[in-house]
Amino acid sequence: MAVQIHHGDILYAIDKDNLQSYTDSYIVVADGKVEGIYDKIPPQYADAPVTDHGRGVIIPAFSDLHVHASQYVERGLGMDCLLYNWLNDYTFPQEAKFSDLEYAKNTYDAFVDDLILNGTFHACILATIHRPATNYLFSKMEEKGLYGLVGKVNMNTASPEYLCETTEESLAETEEFLKEHMNTTTVKPIITPRFAPTCSKELIDGLGKLAEKYKVGVHTHVVESKWEAQEALNCFPGYGSDSEIYERAGLLDHGPSVFAHVIFPTEEDIRIMKKHGTVAVHCPDATTNVIAGIMPLSALQDSGVNVVVGSDVGGGHHLAIYKQIARAVQLSKLKEFYEPDVSKTISFANAFYCATKVGGSVFGKMGSLEEGYHFNAIVIDNMEDKGIQLTPAERVERFCYIGDDRNIVARYIDGKPL
Numbered sequence: 001m002a003v004q005i006h007h008g009d010i011l012y013a014i015d016k017d018n019l020q021s022y023t024d025s026y027i028v029v030a031d032g033k034v035e036g037i038y039d040k041i042p043p044q045y046a047d048a049p050v051t052d053h054g055r056g057v058i059i060p061a062f063s064d065l066h067v068h069a070s071q072y073v074e075r076g077l078g079m080d081c082l083l084y085n086w087l088n089d090y091t092f093p094q095e096a097k098f099s100d101l102e103y104a105k106n107t108y109d110a111f112v113d114d115l116i117l118n119g120t121f122h123a124c125i126l127a128t129i130h131r132p133a134t135n136y137l138f139s140k141m142e143e144k145g146l147y148g149l150v151g152k153v154n155m156n157t158a159s160p161e162y163l164c165e166t167t168e169e170s171l172a173e174t175e176e177f178l179k180e181h182m183n184t185t186t187v188k189p190i191i192t193p194r195f196a197p198t199c200s201k202e203l204i205d206g207l208g209k210l211a212e213k214y215k216v217g218v219h220t221h222v223v224e225s226k227w228e229a230q231e232a233l234n235c236f237p238g239y240g241s242d243s244e245i246y247e248r249a250g251l252l253d254h255g256p257s258v259f260a261h262v263i264f265p266t267e268e269d270i271r272i273m274k275k276h277g278t279v280a281v282h283c284p285d286a287t288t289n290v291i292a293g294i295m296p297l298s299a300l301q302d303s304g305v306n307v308v309v310g311s312d313v314g315g316g317h318h319l320a321i322y323k324q325i326a327r328a329v330q331l332s333k334l335k336e337f338y339e340p341d342v343s344k345t346i347s348f349a350n351a352f353y354c355a356t357k358v359g360g361s362v363f364g365k366m367g368s369l370e371e372g373y374h375f376n377a378i379v380i381d382n383m384e385d386k387g388i389q390l391t392p393a394e395r396v397e398r399f400c401y402i403g404d405d406r407n408i409v410a411r412y413i414d415g416k417p418l
C-alpha cells in the first residue's frame with residue numbers, strides 16, 4: 001500500500017450547514033484515497049513520506065457540472081447580449097469552427113490546462129456536434145487523469161445550417177461516440193442534447209434508446225430562461241414541463257442527469273428531478289451575463305433537489321468554480337431581496353458544499369476529505385494579511401472572493417501531484 005501524508009490545515013464540507021476544519025493536522029492518503037486525519041502521525045505510518053504545506057489549507061478539488069469547452073475562446077465576449085442573440089451571434093458561429101480538428105485541439109488543450117490551474121478536477125462538459133473534436137477533448141481529459149463526463153452535442157432543428165445535424169446523422173454519430181468510450185477509466189460519455197428548442201422529438205426519443213442501450217446519462221439546459229421554457233413547450237406539444245421531455249424519452253433512467261440553470265422550475269420539473277436524482281446546476285456568472293434570471297437555490301434544496309455549481313463558460317466568463325461559490329452567495333441575496341417569498345440567502349458553507357461534495361458525488365467518492373474519498377485536493381495559501389491570522393474557513397471564503405490560481409499552491413488527483 002502506498003501511503004503519503006500531508007501536513008497543514010484542512011477544510012471540507014460535511015453538509016450544507018457544516019464545514020469541518022482541522023488546524024496543524026496530518027491527512028493520511030493510502031493508494032490515492034483518504035485514510036484519516038490526525039493531530040499526530042500515527043505510529044504505523046511513521047515511515048511514510050510527509051509533505052508539509054505549512055499554513056496552507058487542504059481542501060477538496062472543485063467540480064464544474066456545466067461547462068462548454070468549445071466556448072473557452074469566447075469567454076468575456078458578447079457579454080452584453082441575452083441568450084438568444086448571444087447564441088446566434090457569437091456562440092453558434094464559434095462552435096462551427098470545431099469541424100476543424102486543429103482549431104479544436106488548441107482550444108481544448110488550453111481549456112483542460114485552465115481547469116487544472118483553477119483546481120477543477122471533475123467536470124461535466126459539453127463539446128460541439130463534431131465527434132472527432134469531442135474525442136480529442138475526451139482523450140485530453142483522460143491523459144491528465146481528470147474525472148469527467150463529456151458529451152458530443154446534439155442539435156437537429158432551429159439551428160443555423162452550418163451547425164445542424166440531420167436526425168440520422170446525430171443519432172449515428174452519438175452511437176459511435178458512445179461505443180468508442182465504453183471502456184474508459186476516469187472520463188465517461190454522457191448524452192448531450194443542447195436543449196429542447198434545438199432538438200426534435202424524434203431525436204430526443206432516439207437518444208433515449210441510446211441511453212438505455214449504453215447505460216449512460218444526460219446533460220442539457222432546462223428552464224433556463226422564460227423564452228427557453230416557453231419554446232420547449234411549443235416544440236413539444238402535449239408535454240407538461242421541460243423536464244418531462246427527457247423523462248418520457250427514458251433519458252433520466254440510466255446514468256446521471258444534469259440539468260443546467262433550472263431558473264424557472266415548475267412543480268412538475270421539481271418532481272421529476274427529485275424522482276431521478278437529477279442535479280440542478282447553478283451557474284452564477286452565466287446567469288447574470290446571458291440569462292438574467294436567478295436560480296431559486298434554497299427553494300430547490302428545500303424541496304429535495306440536489307444543487308451543484310457550474311461555470312457555464314462561455315456564458316460564464318471564467319472557469320474558476322471558487323468565484324462561482326462567492327457569486328452564488330451574492331445572487332442568493334439579490335433573489336431574496338427581490339423575491340423574498342421565492343428563495344433565501346445561502347451561507348458560504350452551503351455554496352462550498354454544492355461546489356465540492358454535491359458536485360463531486362456525480363463522479364464517485366469525490367469532493368470531500370472524509371475517509372474513503374479520492375484524495376483529489378488542492379492547497380490554498382497566502383490569504384492572510386500580515387500579522388492577522390484567519391481560521392481555515394475564513395481563508396477559504398476569502399479565496400473564493402478575491403483569490404486566483406496563484407493562491408492554489410499544490411494540486412493532487414488520486415494522491416498524485418499535478
Ligand code: GUN
Binds near residue numbers: 290
Ligand atoms: N442554451 C442552449 N445552448 C446554450 C449555451 O451554449 N449556453 C447556455 N448558457 N445556454 C444554452
Ligand code: FE
Binds near residue numbers: 312
Ligand atoms: Fe450552457
